[in-house]
Amino acid sequence: SFALTTTESQNFDMVRVTALRSNTVISKNGTAIATIQTGETYEFQLMGSEGSCFLETSQPAGVYLYIAGAVQGNDQELSDPSMIWIPPVEQKMNDLTFATFQSPGISAHYVNVVIPADALEEVTMDGQLIGDEFSLMPANPQFAFVNKHIQP
Numbered sequence: 001s002f003a004l005t006t007t008e009s010q011n012f013d014m015v016r017v018t019a020l021r022s023n024t025v026i027s028k029n030g031t032a033i034a035t036i037q038t039g040e041t042y043e044f045q046l047m048g049s050e051g052s053c054f055l056e057t058s059q060p061a062g063v064y065l066y067i068a069g070a071v072q073g074n075d076q077e078l079s080d081p082s083m084i085w086i087p088p089v090e091q092k093m094n095d096l097t098f099a100t101f102q103s104p105g106i107s108a109h110y111v112n113v114v115i116p117a118d119a120l121e122e123v124t125m126d127g128q129l130i131g132d133e134f135s136l137m138p139a140n141p142q143f144a145f146v147n148k149h150i151q152p
Helices: none
Strands: 002-005 012-019 024-028 031-036 041-047 052-057 061-067 070-072 076-079 082-086 109-116 135-137 140-150
Touching (some): 002 061, 002 082, 002 109, 012 052, 031 041
Antiparallel strands (some): 002 052, 012 041, 012 061, 024 031, 061 082, 070 076, 109 140
16 A cells, blocks of 8 residues: 655656556555556556545555656756655654755755654654644545645
8 A cells, every 4th residue: 555645836746556466456546547467567647636646556566756857938947857666554654854955956845744644643843743734635534644845
């Protein structure tokens, strides 16, 4: 099971699922969307308007979210492309430390966080409770998510 969130300010992200075993059924928000074989990859767009989705695979699989780079008029770069490995919800972490870097070309930083919904009263960032900033995942309300603007 995988809880995915969209990237702030992007129209869509690409999601890729690669099967470890044959006949792996991929379900998005409770609906089967593909069956793939060992080593095969299925790709779909996660639209920014969706906010989140919940994937389930019938066999072990790797899930990756690809964020496309964005360019505005006059070739002004807004963001660089990147790839994020999405861990299964069964491999959650209780504490996490991370940092961003400062660059003259990057003016906004965001972090996407997914937590079990029953932890909303406990989640903190920089020592402050932030549970009231989360939304329940429509496809699986056992989880909550936030796309949070952070300082570098």
